[in-house]
Amino acid sequence: MGLLIGTSSKMNLTSTQAAAYLGALRPMLEGLTDRGLFVLLPFTSIWVARERLTGSNIRWGAQDVHPEDAGAHTGDVSAPMLADLGCTYVEVGHHERRRDYGETDELVAAKVAAAQRWGMTALVCVGEVEHEPFDRVVAHLDRQLALLAAADSRRLVVAYEPAWAIGVGATAAPPEWVGQVHGAIRARLASSGPDAATIPILYGGSVDAAGAPALLEQPEVDGLFVGRQALDPRVFATIAHTSVG
Ligand code: PGA
Numbered sequence: 160m161g162l163l164i165g166t167s168s169k170m171n172l173t174s175t176q177a178a179a180y181l182g183a184l185r186p187m188l189e190g191l192t193d194r195g196l197f198v199l200l201p202f203t204s205i206w207v208a209r210e211r212l213t214g215s216n217i218r219w220g221a222q223d224v225h226p227e228d229a230g231a232h233t234g235d236v237s238a239p240m241l242a243d244l245g246c247t248y249v250e251v252g253h254h255e256r257r258r259d260y261g262e263t264d265e266l267v268a269a270k271v272a273a274a275q276r277w278g279m280t281a282l283v284c285v286g287e288v289e290h291e292p293f294d295r296v297v298a299h300l301d302r303q304l305a306l307l308a309a310a311d312s313r314r315l316v317v318a319y320e321p322a323w324a325i326g327v328g329a330t331a332a333p334p335e336w337v338g339q340v341h342g343a344i345r346a347r348l349a350s351s352g353p354d355a356a357t358i359p360i361l362y363g364g365s366v367d368a369a370g371a372p373a374l375l376e377q378p379e380v381d382g383l384f385v386g387r388q389a390l391d392p393r394v395f396a397t398i399a400h401t402s403v404g
Contacts, residue, residue: 162195162382163359164383165195169255169386172204181207181211181217182211195382199250200220202236205220208244219245219246221249224273225270228276238274238277238279239277241274249270250282251274253320254288274314281315283318284363285317287300293343307351316359325386329365331367334377337362359382361382361383362383364386366383371383385398
């Protein structure tokens with residue numbers, strides 16, 4: 160299984176900016192075929208990704224989805240709408256959505272099901288909010304992962320994103336900690352089905368080019384999910400090219 164390296168631009172990149180961003184990024188990632196690459200954009204810019212990335216080695220996707228396929232949900236966007244735009248990935252359960260919209264593990268599981276119903280891969284973010292002892296973190300992750308037992312493991316990616324490591328002012332979690340937690344996540348996934356052993360587990364939270372190699376060297380770290388550093392396409396390209404020994 161090759162590495163999987165992706166980014167969410169969060170609430171950044173208008174469609175005009177996304178066109179410039181992807182126009183710069185695409186040639187920098189050309190030929191990088193031994194790993195999966197993806198970019199998750201705001202809903203309003205996904206059509207640009209389809210326009211600019213079709214035929215490339217970069218997949219695209221969304222940062223959220225509504226659990227239902229259609230209906231009276233003003234302002235929401237459904238899985239068939241995203242599938243129609245060629246999305247491969249749909250991120251669900253990011254800490255900022257849990258925090259800002261009170262999204263629960265149950266809602267996250269329903270969103271995973273919606274994305275998968277439409278043939279897309281759900282990228283589920285899990286992680287503790289504050290620094291906590293290892294066993295408490297594992298218990299928290301167990302609860303978050305338990306709701307994914309019904310999901311199709313072939314279309315699932317788990318991103319470990321401790322909230323304390325996300326965003327301006329934060330620094331990435333120490334690599335050894337990440338390795339330990341990823342090991343626990345792998346064990347939990349493996350116990351829920353024979354296919355679960357192949358689910359990619361990404362690390363996210365203040366990933367930068369300098370820190371990427373040490374994170375990728377950790378056991379059970381199958382890739383990286385990059386936030387603000389990837390808003391510069393050159394930095395994302397550098398991270399995407401990180402070689403592992
Ligand atoms: P950050 O965001 O790299 O800006 O910390 C990561 C994330 O939230 O996925």
